[in-house]
Amino acid sequence: MHSKALPKTAISLLLALLAACVLIGINETAHNRARAELDNMERGFATRTAMSRLLQQVLDAETGSRGFLLTGDARYLAPYDNAVAGIGQSLDALHAAYAHWPQESAILQQLGADVQRKLAEMELSVRMRRQGNEDAWKFVVLSDVGQQQMESIRAQSGRLLESTARRIEASDDQVRTSLLYSRLGIAVVTLAALLAFWLYLRQTTALRAAGDQQQRALQQERDLLEQQVRDRTATLAELATHLQQVREEERGHLARELHDELGALLTAAKLDVARLKSRLGSQPAEVSQRLQHLTETLNSGIALKRRIIEDLRPSSLSNLGLHASLEILAREFSERSGVEVVTSLEPVELDESHQLTVYRLVQESLTNMAKYAHARHAEVTVRAYANHVEVSVRDDGKGFDPARIRPSTHGLAGMRHRVEAAGGRLTLDTKPGAGTRVSAVLPTRVLQA
Structure with missing residues (x-):
């Protein structure tokens, strides 16, 4: 198709170019x-004007x-003198005009001679009149020579x-002939151009x-690929x-196991140490120190168990609500990291899954802040609106360039997916040296009674 199209297109272009050149040539x-x-x-x-002027001057x-x-009035001599003075110039102009026309030049020579004889006749009459020779000038005037x-x-x-008129x-x-030929040529070239x-x-x-057909085929392939990508x-x-839900369920199961099994073991061990201390009564200082160290170790283990359980599945979220859970999370994070955290939390009504989404968002943001931000101050905000809830975590850390986030960084991707799975939208606002703000908007779902 294309191999045939190219010669035809080239022929059309050559015809158009040839028509344009011929048209330009005809016009020129x-x-x-x-x-x-x-x-x-x-x-x-x-020339005709000069001839008329010569006759008028004569x-x-x-x-x-x-x-x-x-x-005998000398005032009549003024137009006479002016005419005589201009006749020579008119004859010179006529000689220059008829220089290339031999036949007309010969007629002009005869005309010049007649004009000179006429001027001589008029000059003789005028001179005789000035000299007072009445009979002489009257004889000249009354003769047929003039x-x-x-x-x-x-x-x-x-x-x-007449010759000049014929030439004109x-x-x-x-x-007119040139214009006719030009019109005919332009008409022919125009027809050729129209054909081209x-x-x-x-x-x-x-x-x-052909291009539209290929485009439709490509569009069908593109639509198929886009549908496959969407699927x-x-x-x-x-x-x-599903993996997030399974992970949360597994976290909840593990938290319950730790609470029920490990918590019971640590509590029993602490009670056993207390009984030993009460039954031994007075004991050596070394034994008392060992028992005291064991009690402190058990207390540390119980505290660690509680923190791990809270990280896995915050019991405060189901027992105290989102507001109190975020307060506790911010306070404990501030105690561990040394970052001053300010909270501004409005009461919101969200179902359990949305509350967990908000909690995990704040938790992950604080964790990333402790790892990378090197911040000194942070702010956790929850705002309640008619149809949605806005959550934001802001810090005054070093910030970063969002365009340079490595694909292997799953923290932000996980938060974004968690928020979008809940029907919300996550926004990241940061730049180097200006801190970071992570905000999310989640739709409100009123708890059912």
Whole structure:
């Protein structure tokens, strides 16, 4: 599929690139030709303007000279002089414009000669009028020479204007032809581009359909794997919860065995020592010391037995309630570790399993604090709300980076699982040098009567 798709895509891209290049070439060619013809038209219009200006200057010179001849007023000579001065510049401009056109240059040479003869005729009449030679200038004016020269000038100018108009018209036709060819080329290239685009869309649609099919297959595999992971996670969570329950039951059984069997043995041994002391009466000092040491040892064993039993299954929790159990736990921890522990405990109503969860959470947090935190002060807080209970243990120890917790650290994982198994949420807030706060939110379950 992909091996066939790549050549088709490459062909489509090449066609699109070729169409773009051809379109650019057509546009550039049409632009250059149109620009050249427009320049020719611009020169034609400028030439026609110069020709009209030359005719106007000749007419202005003739009008000024005739006014002076008829009236003798020198003011008529001002437009005459201005026109004569500008005629030379107009002729130079026309010679430059027609330099590349031999036929028009020849006509312009004849026109220039006629203009010069006309100027000479007007200059002679004006000079004679200034000299007072009335008969001479009147003879010149009344002759047909000036009229013939003007007709020749108009004829030559008309031929030049007509030639210029033909050139302008030819340039205009060429511009229109270039634009027509450009439109046709653009139309053809546009059709080619549309064809290439259609081929590209067709190939893209095919690739998209194949991609969607692969995506659906991958999604099905992903969904299957996610379902398997959820099933395995749920199975492991149930197993972990079961193991915790079994562990608590085993702890309770072991605590009862220690209380019933070991407690009875230690109590009997203590009573036997008391009887021995009462029956021996006065005895040597060494015997009294031995009996006293034995009594103290038995008392230490009984205290150790009680502490182990409380660690395994706190009897205070079932006998005194959660509030008193946490007070006792905090006090005993403070006595053993030297950490000042402040408690702020509100009365809460939780079932036995939730109370045990809270107790184990506080117990594990205090144990971790003693091992790693190096704290001097700690605070245990229990807050009761309408639908949940919030428990937190805070210390002022050295803290740690949660991202660097080793996977082999099971304490926090065990607390989190215990809280989540009870339907709650555990939050850890710590950073190096800022202490640690372990908090949990547990839903409230009202005890049934």
